[in-house]
Amino acid sequence: MSYLVEDTVKCDECGSRNLSKDESRGEVVCDDCGLVLEDKVIDQGAEWRVFSPEQGDQRARTGAPMTVMLHDKGLSTDIDWQNKDYSGKSISSRYRSQFYRMRKWQKRSRVSNATERNKAMALAELDRMASRLDLPKTIRETAAVTYGKAVDARLIRGRSIEGVAAASLYAACRICENPRTLDEIGEASRTGRKEIGRTYRFMVRELRMKIPPTKPEDYIPRFCSGLDLDAEVQAKAYELIAAAQEKELTSGRGPTGIAASIIYIASVLCGKRRTQREVAEVAGVTEVTIRNRYKELIQKPHSLHFRQVPFLTIWLPPQSSQMSPVKPLSLAACLVLVSTSPTAASRVI
Helix, strand or coil: CCECHHHCCCCCCCCCCCEEEECCCCEEEECCCCCEEECCECCCCCCCCCCCHHHHHHHCCCCCCCCCCCCCCCCCCCCCCCCECCCCCECCHHHHHHHHHHHHHHHHHHCCCHHHHHHHHHHHHHHHHHHHHCCCHHHHHHHHHHHHHHHHCCCCCCCCHHHHHHHHHHHHHHHCCCCCCHHHHHHHCCCCHHHHHHHHHHHHHHHCCCCCCCCHHHCHHHHHHHCCCCHHHHHHHHHHHHHHHHCCCCCCCCHHHHHHHHHHHHHHHCCCCCCHHHHHHHHCCCHHHHHHHHHHHHCCCCCCCCCECCCCEEECCCCCCCEEECCCCEHHHHHHHHHHCHHHHCCEC
């Protein structure tokens, strides 16, 4: 009689649960008293040996796991395009035409109706856009599930497959807190920004999706990575965003503009300055937006207050030898003065 290892949980002699399996002998032995509990354990592994990962893949009898990225969830079979048999030998020309017809009809049988054909095309388009945007697997699967819900609710009729697929991908990015702008989705897709936004709003309304609004801190890691800024600047940006949200300076403003201006300020404060043009190109906003958000963050009465410089002395032009103390400025204002006007900054001591 054969046994499974899971059937034996403790020693019959001493009651110990410290059991070990000897795979070479097929025995289960108690580590405390040495009693052999089983001597005919079933080996559930493969009966063949492999010496490389490639060889293991060739001899494996199981297929790929189920996935929502395929319209049939990967449960159907497929005939390989290589004209070789199970042993790796080439198929003779006598049977190649027959295999070609079999392959063609097998491919047709996987898509039995218009709905499956629609899903197959849309999921391929989703995978292409996600690959271009370098999105993780979780976002791709969430987008595939969202598109499937739209198909089941009959929301596809009258709309392009590319538009609904792009809207599903945009919604998935927001659900997974890895947002992308409509402009980025539009560049990766074959549709425009307006159509994606219109389709997205229609899907949210009809499917009653609860998608949280995007936050400026969701864009910080990606923007910092695009600007080649280290963790110090990123941590400073999170700190500034928390302070701005506490003073309600971010309400009613676009999250990308707030994130871009915060990163610009953080880079200046950390001594790793990036120009407004560089930040604008990575964030997908204009330089005017960054300047406006910057002014709102540091120059209004309820704006952020950085570490104060207790006293500043400004050298007057060479024809005057007077020195006049001025009102203390914030550190951010001094750094911006240095970054924007070297001539004026050379007079600041």
